[in-house]
Amino acid sequence: MPAIEIRNIKKRYKTLQALKGIDLSIEEGEFFGLLGPNGAGKTTLISILAGLARADEGEAFVLGHNVVTDFRAARQVLGVVPQELVFDPFFTVRETLQIQSGYYGLKRNDDWIDEVMANLDLTEKANVNTRALSGGMKRRLLVAQALVHRPPVIVLDEPTAGVDVELRQGLWKFIARLNREGHTVVLTTHYLEEAEQLCDRIAMLRRGEVVALDNKHAMLQRFSSAQLLLRLAQGGLPASLQGLAIEQQIDVNQYALRLNSYAEVESILAQCRAAGCEIEEIEIRKADLEDVFIQVMKGSSAAEKIKRNA
């Protein structure tokens, strides 16, 4: 049974079609990345999963529980770390986590609360009132709140926004451990290196549509090849190589050439030599998720224009 199953989910806000029919199936145990530019619809989709917003059409399931008709069961197996920082300002960190445990009917949950606080570096703040926490500390408490009932499916909506490097690393270590122990993790983030490091599979959303969905490695291979960066001491790029240039010049006399295989390096250098170019600097850069992201977004925007003009 998939951890999350999303079938043809559509959502409109007045004139804006925020989700245009999303289909996604995320298996148990996956570490899944949901990426997209601002306004792509990530938070809307997560809100529908968490039962905080209603889809106009389609269905969503968490571990087989329909998020509308079987809301309580779906909510019980899901832990969502929302983007917005809102707390009841009258309670301490520990009390907030105890109250949250109570919502899930967990009475003796203190050992786990202690463990979660320790892993998120919140122990020192256990008895501090939530209104006295810094933004980064509040973000940690949000994560702790989502994990208090040990949900098998964890959804994190930009959990590291505004969080310092140290906690970011600590948080990922903890989440990766939970994932190794069998929890399914879905993550949205604007830090693409984070997604590249952590996620097995990635969906890219743009304007309410899934525009790419694949295993991370396949995506890196399919969408983006490596690049050969050349800085020439003099002369321009030989005409025979212009077709490989990703941009005309990235800086004065600096060019990025698309490399389909490393074997091409030899022929490129030979062509430069034959044309009398003197190479000052050379570097091979492997494609990363950011390159893929830019290509996918560019590609889908071009496809949209063609569709509109057709």
Ligand SMILES: Nc1ncnc2c1ncn2[C@@H]1O[C@H](COP(=O)(O)OP(=O)(O)OP(=O)(O)O)[C@@H](O)[C@H]1O
């Ligand atoms: N309650 C709302 N009322 C009207 N429009 C909304 C509402 N919530 C979201 N939207 C719009 O729906 C679109 C999708 O927003 P959403 O927050 O889901 O995007 P996102 O991918 O999470 O963006 P971000 O990366 O900025 O968090 C945006 O154009 C947004 O302005």
